[in-house]
Amino acid sequence: MKRIIPYSLIVASFIAAVACSSKSSDNGTSNPGPSTEPGADPGTQPTDQPDAGGTTTTEAGPVQGGEDPSGNPILLGTPRTVRTFTPPGGTPYFVDGPVWSEVRGQLFVALPFASNLSGGKGILTTFKSDGTNYTELRAGDKTLTGVVGNSIDKDGNLISAELKSVTRTPLSAQGVGPVTTIATGYTAANVEAGALVAFDSPNDLVALDDGTIFVTDPGYEVNPRPDQGHLFMIAPLAPAAVIADSYDYNPSPNGIALSKDQKTLFVGFTAPAAGTPPFVRKYTINTDRTLTDGGKLFELPVDSTPDGMATDDSGNIYLALKTGIAVFKATGEPFGGASAKIPQTALDGEPTSLTFGGSDRKSLFVSTKNGKVLELKTKVAGLVQ
Numbered sequence: 429m430k431r432i433i434p435y436s437l438i439v440a441s442f443i444a445a446v447a448c449s450s451k452s453s454d455n456g457t458s459n460p461g462p463s464t465e466p467g468a469d470p471g472t473q474p475t476d477q478p479d480a481g482g483t484t485t486t487e488a489g490p491v492q493g494g495e496d497p498s499g500n501p502i503l504l505g506t507p508r509t510v511r512t513f514t515p516p517g518g519t520p521y522f523v524d525g526p527v528w529s530e531v532r533g534q535l536f537v538a539l540p541f542a543s544n545l546s547g548g549k550g551i552l553t554t555f556k557s558d559g560t561n562y563t564e565l566r567a568g569d570k571t572l573t574g575v576v577g578n579s580i581d582k583d584g585n586l587i588s589a590e591l592k593s594v595t596r597t598p599l600s601a602q603g604v605g606p607v608t609t610i611a612t613g614y615t616a617a618n619v620e621a622g623a624l625v626a627f628d629s630p631n632d633l634v635a636l637d638d639g640t641i642f643v644t645d646p647g648y649e650v651n652p653r654p655d656q657g658h659l660f661m662i663a664p665l666a667p668a669a670v671i672a673d674s675y676d677y678n679p680s681p682n683g684i685a686l687s688k689d690q691k692t693l694f695v696g697f698t699a700p701a702a703g704t705p706p707f708v709r710k711y712t713i714n715t716d717r718t719l720t721d722g723g724k725l726f727e728l729p730v731d732s733t734p735d736g737m738a739t740d741d742s743g744n745i746y747l748a749l750k751t752g753i754a755v756f757k758a759t760g761e762p763f764g765g766a767s768a769k770i771p772q773t774a775l776d777g778e779p780t781s782l783t784f785g786g787s788d789r790k791s792l793f794v795s796t797k798n799g800k801v802l803e804l805k806t807k808v809a810g811l812v813q
Contacts, residue, residue, distance in 0.1 A: 498764030500755050501744055501808045502792065507775060510534070510793065511801040520799025524736070527578035527586065528785030528812050531601045534793055535586070536801060537575050577632035577736075577781075579813055581639070589630035589643055594662060594669070610641070611662050614669035624668050628654050632684050632736065632781075634693070634813050639664030640717050642672060642693060646680040657681045659695060661717055672719050673711075677701055683737030683781070685745065686813050687758075693719065694745060696734045706734050708745065708756075726760035729767065736781025738792070740810040746792065748779035753794065753804070775802055784810025 494504030513521040513536075525537035577589040586597040586604075593612045598605030613624035628647035635641050641662040647654040657678040660669035675681060675697075683696035693711040700706060706729075710722035725745075728734055732749040739745055743758030752768025752775060763769060772778055777796035785791050789809035794802045 496763070496769065498769070500763040500769045501740065501742070501806050502746075502753065502755060502770055503805045503807060505805075507770070507794070507802040507804050509776075509800060510803050511536075513799040513801075522780070522797050523795040523799055523801060524780040525575055525578045525588075526736075526781055526783040526793050526795045526801070527580055528783055528793070529580055529586065529599050530584060532599050534785055534801070535578065536795055537578070576630065577644075579633050579635045579641075581635040582637045587633060587635045587641060589633045591629055591649060592627055594627075594630055594633065594641060594643055611667065611669050614658075614660055614671060616671060627660075627669075628658070630660075631682055634684050634686050636686070636690050636713075636717075642684060643669065644681040644684050644695060646678065646682055646698070648680075654678060657697075659684075659719075661719075663717065673721065679704075679706075683735055683747065685737040685739045686811065687739060687743060688741055688811055692722075694725065694737060694739070696737050696747065698733050698735065703730065705730050706732055708734070708737075708747070708760075710760075726756055726762070726766070728754070732768075735779070736783075736795075738782050738784055738810055739813075740784065740806065740808045741789075742808045744808065746782055746810075748782050748794065750778055753779060753782065753792075770804065776800060784812055 496502070496504055513523055523536050525535075527535050529535060573593070573595075574591050575588040575595075576591065579587045581587050581596075584599060586599055587610070588595045588597065594610045596608045596610055611627075613626040615623070616625055619625055628645050629649035631644045631646055631648060633641055633643040643660045643662065645658045645660060647657065655676065655678055657675040657680055658671055659673040659675075659681050661672040662669045677700075679700040680698040681695050682698040683694075685694045686692070687694075691713055693713055694708055695711070696708050697706055705727040707724045707727045710725040712720040712722055714720060728747070728749065729751075732751055732754075735748040735750075737745065737747055744763075745756045745758070747754045747756070749768050750772070752772045753770040754766065754768045755763045756766075757763065775794060775796060777798035777800055780795045780797055782792055782794045784806075785793055789812060790806050792804040792806055792810060794804060796802065
């Protein structure tokens with residue numbers, strides 16, 4: 429989930445967006461019933477929560493169904509607009525951090541462009557049961573909290589990369605539980621024993637079934653940007669992170685995803701040195717949760733600025749690029765070339781991230797910079813992570 433927008437935008441945007449997205453670990457094969465909105469909250473919504481002021485697009489586009497000759501697993505056709513985040517008379521929100529929850533449906537983070545550093549805050553939100561609006565579940569403050577990226581752990585908790593921390597939020601059909609801070613920084617060999625180094629600004633993360641968490645930290649919300657980017661590992665029940673890898677000249681470690689067997693970690697790098705192609709790196713996850721660097725899996729066009737990432741049951745890798753959605757095989761070979769397979773023009777906006785959800789896990793939900801959440805259908809079920 430790459431973010432090069434002002435810090436405040438990110439924080440305030442979270443307010444409007446987590447409401448729309450949750451990851452589902454449902455392994456069923458049946459499609460959602462026609463009366464079920466993929467982004468709608470399946471549970472009963474509290475009636476005393478403030479309205480966050482979004483709008484719902486009720487007109488569904490044509491259902492996808494065409495086959496791509498290249499074998500691309502995303503079905504061709506017009507994406508369906510699930511949700512539009514635009515305040516009354518205002519500018520569309522920057523939507524990011526999509527994640528699917530069995531009990532909450534689709535959650536997102538929305539970042540109002542009208543905000544500034546002193547006024548921004550992050551808010552976790554969700555749809556009302558009728559899908560007509562969304563309600564605030566949790567508000568962040570101006571500088572420390574506010575969700576940027578999300579994952580779901582094996583117990584269905586929301587694990588979030590916030591502005592200066594990593595947190596856990598229990599989810600239920602009725603609402604959310606108390607937020608727990610998992611870590612606010614990391615230990616390092618050159619730091620005094622017991623002391624912590626604060627995170628720069630966590631961006632995206634994944635949670636393994638054993639409770640291990642991997643987090644990217646490109647330092648987007650630090651001015652000036654730090655010289656190093658980091659990939660952190662947080663062990664189960666550990667009070668702090670450790671450095672899993674670090675990157676000089678800060679190529680902006682951003683999107684992150686796991687393979688189905690959770691033995692491989694993929695990390696996208698959004699902004700390497702000028703003129704250097706962005707790329708995705710592959711790591712082997714060892715039994716002690718250290719990483720073995722497998723090197724670059726593939727490179728991307730120089731100006732593609734890859735952001736969020738997802739994977740499916742067949743090992744395919746889906747990337748949100750400035751130019752649209754691209755899909756690669758587990759070997760790193762692109763389906764029909766490295767350019768976007770679903771262009772930005774088809775999405776009516778630049779995608780920021782994407783996640784699988786729905787009862788059959790064949791709905792690819794895409795968030796965009798211009799306030800939209802879209803649904804693409806796939807031939808292969810995707811991973812909820």
